[in-house]
Amino acid sequence: MEPSRARALAIQDAEALAMIGVDFVRLSPKTRITESSTLSPLPADAASDVRLPSVSPRPTSNPERARREQALAEVLARYERDCPHQHFPTDHHCIVFHDGDPCARLMFIGEAPGADEDRIGRPFVGKAGQLLDKMIAGMGLTRQEVYIANVLKVRPPNNATPTPEQAELCAPYLYDQIRIVRPEVIVTLGRPATQLLLATRQGINELRGRWQSFPPPDALARPEGFETPIPVMPTFHPAFLLRQYTPENKRKVWEDLKLVMARLGLKPAR
Numbered sequence: 559m560e561p562s563r564a565r566a567l568a569i570q571d572a573e574a575l576a577m578i579g580v581d582f583v584r585l586s587p588k589t590r591i592t593e594s595s596t597l598s599p600l601p602a603d604a605a606s607d608v609r610l611p612s613v614s615p616r617p618t619s620n621p622e623r624a625r626r627e628q629a630l631a632e633v634l635a636r637y638e639r640d641c642p643h644q645h646f647p648t649d650h651h652c653i654v655f656h657d658g659d660p661c662a663r664l665m666f667i668g669e670a671p672g673a674d675e676d677r678i679g680r681p682f683v684g685k686a687g688q689l690l691d692k693m694i695a696g697m698g699l700t701r702q703e704v705y706i707a708n709v710l711k712v713r714p715p716n717n718a719t720p721t722p723e724q725a726e727l728c729a730p731y732l733y734d735q736i737r738i739v740r741p742e743v744i745v746t747l748g749r750p751a752t753q754l755l756l757a758t759r760q761g762i763n764e765l766r767g768r769w770q771s772f773p774p775p776d777a778l779a780r781p782e783g784f785e786t787p788i789p790v791m792p793t794f795h796p797a798f799l800l801r802q803y804t805p806e807n808k809r810k811v812w813e814d815l816k817l818v819m820a821r822l823g824l825k826p827a828r
């Protein structure tokens with residue numbers, strides 16, 4: 559890549575990090591800046607003729623990781639058999655189940671795949687996903703070290719926001735994912751994921767920035783296997799952040815992520 563292009567991309571990256579409140583992240587001297595390491599959108603033909611694996615490759619030598627991968631594969635197989643999305647309109651070519659480490663301490667939950675995710679088969683790979691990657695990097699982690707899933711596993715038409723009824727139909731599979739990964743902290747991204755996990759109709763503005771728990775303490779029906787609740791930090795969805803690019807919203811998301819980092823003993827990337 560031309561040095562001027564690399565410099566422009568590096569500036570774009572720094573601006574993206576600054577956007578979520580991270581002023582500076584040290585790059586290793588060996589870090590190569592490539593087109594794909596920036597916030598630029600995926601090329602239109604990124605996956606036109608290839609199907610990537612639905613999970614980033616990672617070492618499988620750890621027996622506990624292998625056990626969880628097998629358990630997650632069984633949940634996916636059950637989802638494929640049940641097809642809960644047969645009960646609502648979709649515009650999908652593939653099921654987008656998850657990405658990341660089944661032994662992760664931190665889990666992110668979004669709402670539903672978009673066009674890029676539907677093409678590639680992995681959650682959060684479009685523009686919002688690239689911002690999520692920056693948020694994860696700002697926390698001193700990588701995508702391979704966290705676990706990422708969505709409420710809906712298939713793309714809604716025109717990227718419509720999932721309804722509470724659609725979310726309920728898909729909830730058992732998401733709860734199984736949470737049960738298997740058993741993260742120390744869950745970050746819900748946006749309203750649908752937050753409302754589903756917290757069994758509430760309250761808005762994200764009221765819920766974000768304060769620790770909640772899954773299942774919520776006043777839950778009428780407690781999903782099995784969650785006797786010890788998992789701390790949940792709701793925050794804005796990265797797609798919302800991209801639309802409402804205000805310093806105030808960026809600061810709020812970064813404040814939410816800092817609470818998560820403090821809880822997990824993580825240091826921000828420097």
Ligand code: URA
Nearest residue numbers: 668669670671681682
């Ligand atoms: N938005 C989501 O909520 N999930 C994705 O996977 C992509 C965009």
